[in-house]
Amino acid sequence: xxxxxxxxxxxxxxxxxxxxxxxxxxxxxxxxxxxxxxxxxxxxxxxxxxxxxxxxxxxxxxxxxxxxxxxxxxxxxxxxxxxxxxxxxxxxxxxxxxxxxxxxxxxxxxxxxxxxxxxxxxxxxxxxxxxxxxxxxxxxxxxxxxxxxxxxxxxxxxxxxxxxxxxxxxxxxxxxxxxxxxxxxxxxxxxxxxxxxxxxxxxxxxxxxxxxxxxxxxxxxxxxxxxxxxxxxxxxxxxxxxxxxxxxxxxxxxxxxxxxxxxxxxxxxxxxxxxxxx
Numbered sequence: 001x002x003x004x005x006x007x008x009x010x011x012x013x014x015x016x017x018x019x020x021x022x023x024x025x026x027x028x029x030x031x032x033x034x035x036x037x038x039x040x041x042x043x044x045x046x047x048x049x050x051x052x053x054x055x056x057x058x059x060x061x062x063x064x065x066x067x068x069x070x071x072x073x074x075x076x077x078x079x080x081x082x083x084x085x086x087x088x089x090x091x092x093x094x095x096x097x098x099x100x101x102x103x104x105x106x107x108x109x110x111x112x113x114x115x116x117x118x119x120x121x122x123x124x125x126x127x128x129x130x131x132x133x134x135x136x137x138x139x140x141x142x143x144x145x146x147x148x149x150x151x152x153x154x155x156x157x158x159x160x161x162x163x164x165x166x167x168x169x170x171x172x173x174x175x176x177x178x179x180x181x182x183x184x185x186x187x188x189x190x191x192x193x194x195x196x197x198x199x200x201x202x203x204x205x206x207x208x209x210x211x212x213x214x215x216x217x218x219x220x221x222x223x224x225x226x227x228x229x230x231x232x233x234x235x236x237x238x239x240x241x242x243x244x245x246x247x248x249x250x251x252x253x254x255x256x257x258x259x260x261x262x263x264x265x266x267x268x269x270x271x272x273x274x275x276x277x278x
Contacts, residue, residue, distance in 0.1 A: 002195055005031040005038035005050035007180070009147035010232065011072055011083055011239050012051060013221040014210025015203065022209070023202055035106045035147075035180060048188040049199055053108035054181050058255045061268040064183040067200050068275035070207060071243040072180035073250070076170025083179065083239065084109045084166055085150045087159035088142040092121060100125035100142035103132040108179055109146045112165055115257050120172050146179075151225050151235065175250035176240065184274060197276050204277070207241050248273070 002025075006016045019030065031038065031047060039056040041047045043063075051072070057064055074083050084106075088095060095117065102110050110129065117123040125142065132149050137158075145153045153159075169177045182203060189196050210217055214236050215229070222232035240247070248271060258264035 002028045003047045005047045007035045008032040010221045013217050015206045017220050018206040018210040049184045051182045053106045054178050055107040058258050058264040061265045065272045065274035067182040068273050070182040071178050073176050073178045073240040073247050074166035075176045076166040084146050086163040088161040095125045095142050096123045098141040101135050101140040102129045102144040104129050106146050113144050176247050178251040
């Protein structure tokens with residue numbers, strides 16, 4: 001049985017909902033959970049392929065290949081609906097030495113907010129990492145939220161400031177930010193190349209079909225927040241699902257900073273892109 005993981009967030013809906021509707025291979029098993037859980041399962045060998053935080057790739061040099069043409073990325077443009085937010089009661093510079101809560105659902109987003117605060121702005125808050133669903137917001141001057149939880153807080157938050165981290169990253173680096181990549185374990189890829197190619201082909205098809213029918217995808221996905229279907233469409237139109245040359249440069253820039261901070265091994269570069277179909 002081939003085990004495939006895709007996070008059950010709205011930003012994966014074009015791929016995920018199309019997969020669930022159109023793929024019926026009996027020997028392929030789909031797992032849905034948070035990016036954090038799927039990343040752990042992939043690392044432990046309990047998944048063969050998974051759409052997981054890009055930080056997971058940076059942690060394990062030589063363990064994975066990145067499937068070409070697939071990512072969850074944010075361009076950081078001014079009209080971006082935002083996927084990774086830091087909510088704050090005070091301006092960014094006043095978060096130094098202040099309590100900031102970080103959602104544990106994506107190690108990539110945790111690493112990104114630390115890079116933005118510490119490397120780009122020389123700010124060092126006091127971090128707490130955990131489940132955002134159980135946080136007491138009054139205890140923190142800032143809160144990091146991602147994906148669906150960020151969308152809910154954008155709509156409901158009483159925080160005065162909402163910092164779009166993808167936008168800040170783009171202004172600082174000139175590059176898009178790659179939140180998630182589709183990884184395949186090296187040993188699975190080597191042993192089952194035909195299956196890897198089949199899954200890869202289906203994922204690319206689901207990406208393309210999902211993006212071509214975003215309105216229909218939103219009729220399924222919008223109720224999870226809940227949010228109007230029009231707002232869901234606006235949001236998904238700002239997410240990018242390919243892994244072109246600029247996004248690869250953005251991913252390398254992110255990993256370079258992780259290496260500088262001692263959070264990744266230099267041997268994780270250059271990127272190992274699996275592109276047997278492309």
